Amino acid sequence: xxxxxxxxxPHAMLPAGQPAFDSPGTVIRLAAERRxxxxxxxxRSFYQVIGGMVRTCVFLSDGxxxxxAFYREGDVFGFEADGEHLLAAEAVTDCTLLAHRWxxxxxxxxxxERLASWFFGHAMHGMARTRxxxxxxxxxxxxxxxxxxxxxxxxxxxxxxxxxxxxGRQDIADYLGLTIETVSRTLSQMERQxxxxxxxxxxxxxxxxxxxxxxxx
Amino acid sequence: xxxxxxxxxPHAMLPAGQPAFDSPGTVIRLAAERRxxxxxxxxRSFYQVIGGMVRTCVFLSDGxxxxxAFYREGDVFGFEADGEHLLAAEAVTDCTLLAHRWxxxxxxxxxxERLASWFFGHAMHGMARTRxxxxxxxxxxxxxxxxxxxxxxxxxxxxxxxxxxxxGRQDIADYLGLTIETVSRTLSQMERQxxxxxxxxxxxxxxxxxxxxxxxx
DNA sequence: CGAATACTTGATGAGACTCAAGCGCCGTGG
DNA sequence: CCACGGCGCTTGAGTCTCATCAAGTATTCG
Numbered sequence: 001x002x003x004x005x006x007x008x009x010p011h012a013m014l015p016a017g018q019p020a021f022d023s024p025g026t027v028i029r030l031a032a033e034r035r036x037x038x039x040x041x042x043x044r045s046f047y048q049v050i051g052g053m054v055r056t057c058v059f060l061s062d063g064x065x066x067x068x069a070f071y072r073e074g075d076v077f078g079f080e081a082d083g084e085h086l087l088a089a090e091a092v093t094d095c096t097l098l099a100h101r102w103x104x105x106x107x108x109x110x111x112x113e114r115l116a117s118w119f120f121g122h123a124m125h126g127m128a129r130t131r132x133x134x135x136x137x138x139x140x141x142x143x144x145x146x147x148x149x150x151x152x153x154x155x156x157x158x159x160x161x162x163x164x165x166x167x168g169r170q171d172i173a174d175y176l177g178l179t180i181e182t183v184s185r186t187l188s189q190m191e192r193q194x195x196x197x198x199x200x201x202x203x204x205x206x207x208x209x210x211x212x213x214x215x216x217x
Numbered sequence: 218x219x220x221x222x223x224x225x226x227p228h229a230m231l232p233a234g235q236p237a238f239d240s241p242g243t244v245i246r247l248a249a250e251r252r253x254x255x256x257x258x259x260x261r262s263f264y265q266v267i268g269g270m271v272r273t274c275v276f277l278s279d280g281x282x283x284x285x286a287f288y289r290e291g292d293v294f295g296f297e298a299d300g301e302h303l304l305a306a307e308a309v310t311d312c313t314l315l316a317h318r319w320x321x322x323x324x325x326x327x328x329x330e331r332l333a334s335w336f337f338g339h340a341m342h343g344m345a346r347t348r349x350x351x352x353x354x355x356x357x358x359x360x361x362x363x364x365x366x367x368x369x370x371x372x373x374x375x376x377x378x379x380x381x382x383x384x385g386r387q388d389i390a391d392y393l394g395l396t397i398e399t400v401s402r403t404l405s406q407m408e409r410q411x412x413x414x415x416x417x418x419x420x421x422x423x424x425x426x427x428x429x430x431x432x433x434x
Numbered sequence: 435c436g437a438a439t440a441c442t443t444g445a446t447g448a449g450a451c452t453c454a455a456g457c458g459c460c461g462t463g464g
Numbered sequence: 465c466c467a468c469g470g471c472g473c474t475t476g477a478g479t480c481t482c483a484t485c486a487a488g489t490a491t492t493c494g
Contacts, residue, residue, distance in 0.1 A: 061433075066352050066355060066356060080341065081337065081341030081342065086345055086348070087348075105334055105338070106330075109333045109334055109337065110330055113327055116333060119337070120298065120322055120326065120336075120337055123337065123341055123344060124298030126344055127340060127344040128303055130344055130348050131285060131347050131351070134347060134355070135283050135354075137352075137356075138354030138355065138393075138394030139281065139354075139394055141481075142482070168440070168441090169441065170440090177355030177356055178482080179484080180440090180442095181441095181442080181443085181482090181484080182481095182482060182483075184441060184442055185442080185443075201440070201441060201442095201491080217277070217279060359449075386473065386474095395450080395451090396451060397472090397473080398450090398451075398452085398473095398475085399449090399451075401474055401475080405475080418459090418472070435494105436493100436494090437493090438491100438492085438494095439490100439492075439493095440490080441490070441491085442487100442488080443486100443487085443488075443489090444487080444488095445485085445487105446484080446485080447485100449483095450479105450480090450481085451478105451481090452478085453476105453478085454475100454476085454477085455474100455476080456474080456475075456476090457475085458472090458473080458474095459470105459471090460469100460470090460471090461469090461470090462470100463469105464465100
């Protein structure tokens with residue numbers, strides 16, 4: 001089953017397009033691997049991705065990292081109900097963001113109904129996405145996880161067959177709950193089986209996407 | 218890390234108490250193991266648990282089942298943004314529910330602001346809960362999963378040390394992404410180590426809850 | 435060109451799943 | 465009251481997958 005990797009773009013939530021915020025927002029540039037905010041930080045703003053890729057993640061006591069989601073152009077992330085970010089946000093690549101001040105739930109719900117609907121839709125879809133991701137994490141084999149990941153990246157990318165991976169193997173591993181070695185081995189095995197081609201480490205060509213889909217039944 | 222097993226009770230979301238719905242709701246009785254609604258059903262209502270326990274789950278193509286959450290007295294479940302239930306809901310035990318008609322997002326957002334806030338809060342907290350659960354599913358060992366499960370059941374139950382499990386081993390396994398054998402073995406091992414006692418299959422006494430907490434660091 | 439970084443590949447072992455018995459509790463019926 | 469089944473739970477043995485440890489290769493960048 002498909003795993004949605006990111007909250008849908010704003011226009012997916014409201015046919016009429018993105019609602020007008022009271023301010024146009026602040027443009028932020030963030031270099032690759034830099035942190036935008038940390039787990040537990042006050043949620044003063046939320047963000048739209050203009051370019052590049054962002055990941056949200058939690059850090060475990062044993063030093064490992066679990067990536068919750070990848071966000072790319074058009075995606076929105078970082079608004080919280082209770083004024084505190086529950087996940088850290090970091091730049092996967094150099095990226096450009098648009099920051100909007102977040103005044104809390106009350107201001108949104110008391111104001112424009114379309115704005116409220118936009119936020120609510122994001123919250124609900126984010127929940128569905130997180131649930132799918134959790135399901136994949138708990139139940140899938142390594143091959144199933146990698147296949148689902150590739151299909152989702154393909155779906156969100158420009159081409160149906162050529163997938164560009166902006167993130168490294170460690171990011172993929174932390175997203176799927178695997179090790180980099182297992183990710184690498186699984187990709188190599190898929191190439192050996194002719195399911196994919198790997199012209200470069202971060203470029204994948206899907207030769208038989210049905211085979212990938214069949215893995216998750 | 219603790220795993221929240223259910224959306225908080227309504228009064229946890231709004232200090233002023235549960236908002237008044239336009240209708241008092243319909244009482245529903247459901248026998249153990251009966252299904253309330255299926256995945257994909259139209260989301261005509263949402264529900265409050267009056268007594269007993271409900272589980273929400275998805276069914277995988279290979280016949281396995283993943284339980285998303287257990288809901289008990291006071292919990293609310295079953296409202297969706299897009300008019301369709303994304304998870305099936307089933308009775309774990311005989312239970313009594315209160316059904317409220319769900320007219321979709323617009324009706325909520327256009328009306329009482331407190332009601333909208335109540336729903337939004339539920340959505341956000343549900344997302345946080347699901348995220349924690351997914352994290353546990355992806356990264357924990359069997360012992361970590363079982364320990365987190367027991368601690369959460371204890372926290373939501375009446376006593377700090379005596380935990381009643383309304384659900385069977387299969388339910389626990391499907392919730393934690395394990396097999397019943399592994400759940401059983403893990404519980405037995407914890408008893409051998411003196412961490413817990415098992416006076417009956419569905420009753421657990423926590424003898425050293427700190428040891429359980431330490432497992433998840 | 436060299437060094438650092440990222441990725442791949444191999445060997446080994448631990449942990450969980452699978453298959454298969456073996457309890458134990460509880461309700462039913464004799 | 466006890467014998468009998470049925471069902472849920474536990475336990476055991478073997479297997480498989482993935483994590484770990486350890487090199488080895490490729491790519492990027494100064």
